[in-house]
Amino acid sequence: MHIKRLTAGMLAVLLAVVAGCKSDYLDVNNNPNQVTAASPQLVLPDALATTGWYLTGNAPSGATGSFYFLNLWMGYWNWSGNYSIATSDKNYQFTQGFNNSVWTSAYLNLKNYNYVDTQAAVLGQPLLQGMAKIMKALHFHILVDTYGNVPYTTALQGTANILPKYDNAQDIYDDLFKQIDAGIALLNKGDGTLNPGPNDIMFQGDISQWLKFANTLKLRMLLRQSEKTDRASFIQTQLATIKASGYGFLGAGENASVSPGYTNSQNMQNPLYGAFYAINGNPTTLNNQYKGNLYGITFYKNTNDPRLGAYYRPVAGTTNTFNGTLFGTIDVVVNSLVSDVGPGVLKSVDQRSPIIQSHESLFMQAEAAQRGWIAGDPKTLYQSAITESFINAGRTEAEATAYYSQAGINDVNWDASTNKIEAIITQKWASENGTAPFEAWSDYRRLGIPATIPISQDPSTTVKQIPVRLLYPTSEYSNNAFNVGAQGTINQFTSKIFWEK
Template sequence: MKLFKYIFWLAGAGLILTGCQKELEKINRNPNESETVQPDYLLTNGIKTNVDTYWGNDAAFETSLLYVQYWAKIQYTDPDRYIPAATSIQTVWNNFYAQGVEDFTTLAALGDSLNNPNYKAVAIIMRSWIFQVLTDLYGDVPYKQTADIEKYLTPQYDNQRDIYLGLLAELKTAAGLINTSADGIAGDILLRGDLLKWKKFANSLRLRIALRIADQEFDAAKAVFDEIGADNSNLIASNDENVKLNYLASPNQNPVAKNRETRNDYRISKSVVDKLNALNDPRLTIYAAMPRDTNKIIGVTNGLPTDSASRLGFNKTSDVGAVFTAASAPAVLFSYAELLFIKAEAAQRGLLAGEDAATLYAAAVTASLKQYGVSDAAVATYLLQPSVVYNAANYKQSIGDQKWLALFGDGLAGFAEWRRLDYPKLPAAYTGVLGGKSPLRLTYPSSEQALNGVNYKAAVAHQGADQLITRLWFDKE
């Protein structure tokens, strides 16, 4: 796999003579090994490595899961106080570009050379998902020029608006390329080669992005909902169609399970526990584990000093529930509940015609509860509570609170939606270092300043200071 070259480019590389380089390439060729990448291997590896990054230490445990207050830290609390490790920020960037954008760009080209449009479509969908995650996190990022890194060693940053609009167009193209009557694909560990499910994933991502831009580009968002918002046959239609990677036993276990093999410094946030208790929510005992030394679920306040957090006791505070920490716990990239929340908000805001927001909201809450095996009777009781009943006069609170709960565990999606909807109202970390404010993005990695400085400076000049509290374009006040 080629690494995303500008990240690792060293000035001394220019000293290598072209002729010597060609000679070395000849010497280092292995006549017994194929030099052609197999598309099924590339697809399997691309899915696994990028989902691992998405649900892993740097993009989730040490950043987004803390910022959106799903998790808290009971040891080494600096990240929970908004002091992220430089390595975390760098690793997210490196992995998504080198193991994501690069690999899926290669796979898309293979789809063309093999005359298999389905490989190309799947590659575009996965690459678009990665770009959506990158721009959600950082804001303006390299996008258009990354498709030809041989030509653009130091690619320009694109404006977030242009990235989202570009992704909407790419996903539409990908959905149109899918041909269930043509050659299938192999190596698909995400949707098991079900091309209709890939089309549904693409269209559901289009609706997610359309809602993401709706505060700034209402007409463009509405055009997407007008086109596909009511076409349930081509959207995720049940919990059985949730887009998720099913993990196995070690060494192919869930990243959360792998983390728990050697560490014990994460707990469920007090913010989540308090909200679930206030709503008499049956997900409490699913999302949180019972501490060994108590008979009560206890969450941890975000951003405690290390000494204060440590005194709470490992066996007296609650870890995240086994449904997330088990080796085979799935990593969900897009759920039916999320799609229904998207449609509920779209109906409320006039983006989706002919639909009732309250009905869709109730269906979304139901889908989230049923995703975790809550009984029909418990669901019915829950929906009747005045604190849960949909409030059209403050739809952002109704949808924001319940969507935050439904996305629990998915730190990156939860972080984006919390910023956009401004609910629930979460206090800043107890001893946070941002003057009582909470993070609104990740800063760019230091390698960008060193190796892509001209374009980095242009991005900062356009977007604003390279700080955690800089508001992104989609996050309109």
């Protein structure tokens, strides 16, 4: 079966399901996208493509994509002055209906991975089962990072349990490490069994890359807990397991990214690119809604960063003039005077959708090495991470070397930086513009870096703080009221995730 046609078609069905889903998001037996007779190796590419859409794509019916709003909060983008934007989208005072697709889409796709996991076990396909377990861990970790306590142990049981209880966030995290280890064990025992090959649209069946990806995901989850002293023993135990595995982490040129075969056809474009450009090449409404943020633009200008022209486009009619506005500003600036999202983010109709990019992995390794968690020279890892971020944004290695070699610039030049962790996280933030705002938000919640990210400029912003979480969706209060009610009163400014400071 043709992979491009299969994945694009199934993805279109999934988007329709996401738009209208209610309590069925936990019912594994009621998913039009998941035929019970389907081979796990044919469900896997759809699930992987959906993960790519989930992290960077556009939600159905023209709504904002799952994590687009974080580009606003984290100083990368701002709303256009040409649109009337709801006040709640500018002052953080959102309600339970805000971005419900983050929740519903995750659980829908978890059903796909759960199907691959269970059916591959029945069919004796350990490679597919291991991949599914690792991807389930990825999605549950993102759910925990977004909401805290979520349905876990009794979720995905279909009609056997339509009212799943909420599990403690830290307990879920602890179990996710076990699930990743189980996935690794399955990958190791799968030699000589069915390899999905091209149906694995992330690594094309390269098991060594999957093993590195699993360790990199573990490292990300451990770093989330870096500020919790009571987690030190757990962290060291997990680091020892990672070291003993010998698999290492994703390195230079090793991007965990997916492509089902994106083409310039309806519903078959890269989901991020396709949200901004129609198949005829014309800008979409979303292209006109999101513009450059003055904070980000000023940062790249002040540090002589060539990525400025990758993350933003010059103002119309100019070749090197970049301009933006701050999130929530009431000063209307016409679109022709503000920079658009740049070619380093919107590369092409067939660009791959990132899951964990090589530069993110290297920045995490640099931080872990600086903390003494892993072996390696933090300076070398830091500079390699910057180089990878330049390459991934369409710039050159020579430009990266010139950039981080600038004398005396704090948070750019390693030797000049007075706080090495701050330098690492600042440069990590600088590399995630448009493609990984969730990671930037997570580091900000964990460490408060970059400390200078401005809060919304809207006059109605009464709480001068970037939210620390999202609220549980309306559907939970309608369909699983007792269990979500047991979580107490949730506030986006004070109800912290367990690993937050």
